[in-house]
Amino acid sequence: MIMIMISTDASAPAKRRTKPSPPENKWRTGARERAYRSRLLEALRAAGERRASGPRAVKEAADSALALTARGQSRWSRAVLLRRRSRLLVRAGGRIRRRKRPRRRPVGPTPGTGQPEEGKKVRDRLRALGRLVPGCENLSTASLLEEAADYVAALEMQVKAMRTLADDLSAAAASGNGRRAEG
Amino acid sequence: MGSAGSYGVGTGNSGAYMTEIAEPIRFDEEIRSLIQARFDAPPVSGGSFTALLGLSANQAVGLLHEPGAGEVSASAAASSPTGLGHPLGWSPTFPSNAGLAERAASFPVFAAADSPASSSGGGPSPQLKAEPSDSDSSPPLPVPIDKPRRPAKRKDCEKQKAKGPAKKLKTAEEHTEDDQLPYVHVRARRGQATDSHSLAERARREKINARMKLLQELVPGCSKITGTALVLDEIINHVQSLQRQVEFLSMRLAAVTPRIDFGGLDSFLMAECGPLAASNGRGEVALDPVSWSSDPAPGTGQRTDLRPSQQSSTAWVYPYGLINHGTSLFGYGAANSVPLNSNQSKTDL
Numbered sequence: 378m379i380m381i382m383i384s385t386d387a388s389a390p391a392k393r394r395t396k397p398s399p400p401e402n403k404w405r406t407g408a409r410e411r412a413y414r415s416r417l418l419e420a421l422r423a424a425g426e427r428r429a430s431g432p433r434a435v436k437e438a439a440d441s442a443l444a445l446t447a448r449g450q451s452r453w454s455r456a457v458l459l460r461r462r463s464r465l466l467v468r469a470g471g472r473i474r475r476r477k478r479p480r481r482r483p484v485g486p487t488p489g490t491g492q493p494e495e496g497k498k499v500r501d502r503l504r505a506l507g508r509l510v511p512g513c514e515n516l517s518t519a520s521l522l523e524e525a526a527d528y529v530a531a532l533e534m535q536v537k538a539m540r541t542l543a544d545d546l547s548a549a550a551a552s553g554n555g556r557r558a559e560g
Numbered sequence: 561m562g563s564a565g566s567y568g569v570g571t572g573n574s575g576a577y578m579t580e581i582a583e584p585i586r587f588d589e590e591i592r593s594l595i596q597a598r599f600d601a602p603p604v605s606g607g608s609f610t611a612l613l614g615l616s617a618n619q620a621v622g623l624l625h626e627p628g629a630g631e632v633s634a635s636a637a638a639s640s641p642t643g644l645g646h647p648l649g650w651s652p653t654f655p656s657n658a659g660l661a662e663r664a665a666s667f668p669v670f671a672a673a674d675s676p677a678s679s680s681g682g683g684p685s686p687q688l689k690a691e692p693s694d695s696d697s698s699p700p701l702p703v704p705i706d707k708p709r710r711p712a713k714r715k716d717c718e719k720q721k722a723k724g725p726a727k728k729l730k731t732a733e734e735h736t737e738d739d740q741l742p743y744v745h746v747r748a749r750r751g752q753a754t755d756s757h758s759l760a761e762r763a764r765r766e767k768i769n770a771r772m773k774l775l776q777e778l779v780p781g782c783s784k785i786t787g788t789a790l791v792l793d794e795i796i797n798h799v800q801s802l803q804r805q806v807e808f809l810s811m812r813l814a815a816v817t818p819r820i821d822f823g824g825l826d827s828f829l830m831a832e833c834g835p836l837a838a839s840n841g842r843g844e845v846a847l848d849p850v851s852w853s854s855d856p857a858p859g860t861g862q863r864t865d866l867r868p869s870q871q872s873s874t875a876w877v878y879p880y881g882l883i884n885h886g887t888s889l890f891g892y893g894a895a896n897s898v899p900l901n902s903n904q905s906k907t908d909l
Contacts, residue, residue, distance in 0.1 A: 421817055430818050436810035502792035509799050519764065522771035525795065529778050532802040539809040546816045 404530035409446055414538050416442040437461065443535045451527045452520070456512020 403409065420438035424430055441461050447454035507513045507521050510528045776782040776791055779798045785791050 421813065425817050430814050432807070432811040432814040435814040435817070436807055439806065439810055439813075498789040499792060502789055502796060506792060506796055506799070509796060509803070519768050519771060522768065522775055525799070526771065526775045526778055529775070529795070529799060529802070532799065532806065536802055536805045536809065539806065539813065543809055543812045543816060546813065550816055 404527075404534045410534055410538050413442060413446040413534065414542060416445055417538065417542060439535065439539060443531055447527075447531060451531075452516070452524050453511045453513060453528050454531075460511070 417439055420442050421435070424434055424438055440457055444454035444457035449455055449458075503518060503521060506525055507516060510521070510525050513521055513524045516524065772788065772791065775795055776785075779795050782791050782794045785794060
């Protein structure tokens with residue numbers, strides 16, 4: 378079993394005051410997009426090989442590829458990969474060995490800024506955000522915001538890469554088929 | 561050690577700020593006598609306490625200077641050329657000032673210095689300049705100014721902590737109008753409580769605000785929105801729309817993928833690697849498809865014969881150092897066998 382390369386977060390220490398590096402810069406460089414594209418292509422070919430070309434399988438492959446490209450630096454990427462892995466294990470008849478994270482604070486997100494009466498709205502929204510981002514359900518507010526920023530940057534890159542890939546593929550498929558027909 | 565509070569009433573005409581100026585004089589003497597041995601740090605230490613809170617010196621000075629530039633500059637005149645010189649001179653020296661804060665907190669301030677301080681016709685400022693200029697170690701000159709206000713208002717301060725920096729100055733100004741109190745606490749920021757809990761809370765809150773700002777910049781159209789709830793709303797909408805786009809695109813890809821003629825992929829790969837090779841300076845990507853296209857792929861490139869084309873395509877992605885044999889991470893356990901077989905069949909071909 379290949380272990381996921383998990384590198385410790387640069388912002389791991391609890392007493393860190395500010396977030397030094399903006400996450401979106403890492404995702405916007407071309408290197409990550411290229412890496413993602415190649416991974417996606419490979420996954421697509423694998424899916425085509427296995428005749429698992431349902432859109433859901435494709436989406437899962439794309440998400441896994443995205444999480445892999447994140448190199449395990451972010452919580453959501455690890456959660457995505459663990460999710461896939463545990464599902465695979467279940468499918469293979471194995472046990473799910475998921476490290477149960479202790480629930481730190483069920484009402485983790487607190488507003489911080491804003492009136493206390495409207496703090497409830499903020500808290501609800503923070504919780505909703507936590508549910509959207511994979512693996513960030515009961516996380517502290519600061520980590521949640523950080524993960525969300527990274528996730529948004531990654532999603533944007535994913536959309537961009539998938540769009541160009543789909544365009545290329547459909548163009549190539551069209552022209553390829555056309556050529557095939559001629560040849 | 562002097563009388564309390566009467567001084568302020570006596571001379572308080574030009575705002576409450578002038579009344580406070582005399583207090584630090586008396587307090588300053590006490591402070592000086594105590595800290596002489598320990599803190600031979602220059603005036604910078606006065607400002608470094610604010611640095612304790614994670615404020616930049618500039619911010620702290622800004623806060624200091626907002627309500628009463630006159631008093632601060634007057635009091636700190638001896639310590640630095642102008643009050644505005646503070647940001648440059650201040651350097652964070654935490655440990656000494658934490659000790660100072662504690663010690664200072666235990667000393668009552670009595671706005672005594674009245675006779676020497678108040679009686680001068682020129683107002684307190686010359687006195688202030690004269691007194692501190694006696695010795696250099698008058699570090700907390702800016703510090704004591706707000707002290708008498710502090711303790712009574714601490715409850716309010718803690719309640720208002722949530723209100724963000726914009727209100728700090730207002731609350732400080734409000735408080736300074738009120739009656740003086742004999743107790744002294746070290747000031748962290750105007751209108752803010754200073755115990756360790758609130759400090760930690762404030763640091764945490766600033767961390768959260770910084771990340772919120774990052775998110776706001778990331779999500780388009782969020783910079784104009786004010787209010788945490790609305791911003792979060794926008795962010796949630798954005799994430800949802802992105803996820804939906806991913807779903808639609810995956811549907812598109814799923815529709816295209818079976819139609820991919822793996823044999824006829826040479827043209828596709830050329831198109832694909834074109835932009836990749838351009839951005840990829842290594843050129844590794846460009847090489848492989850060239851060799852690949854020279855392979856007898858066209859001969860075997862029918863849809864039924866996926867294996868040889870599969871192996872050459874995986875060869876194409878090798879340069880990226882992918883975990884091609886470890887695709888269990890992808891969840892495609894079956895793919896494990898593919899590269900192994902393909903390597904063998906490649907040699908066969």
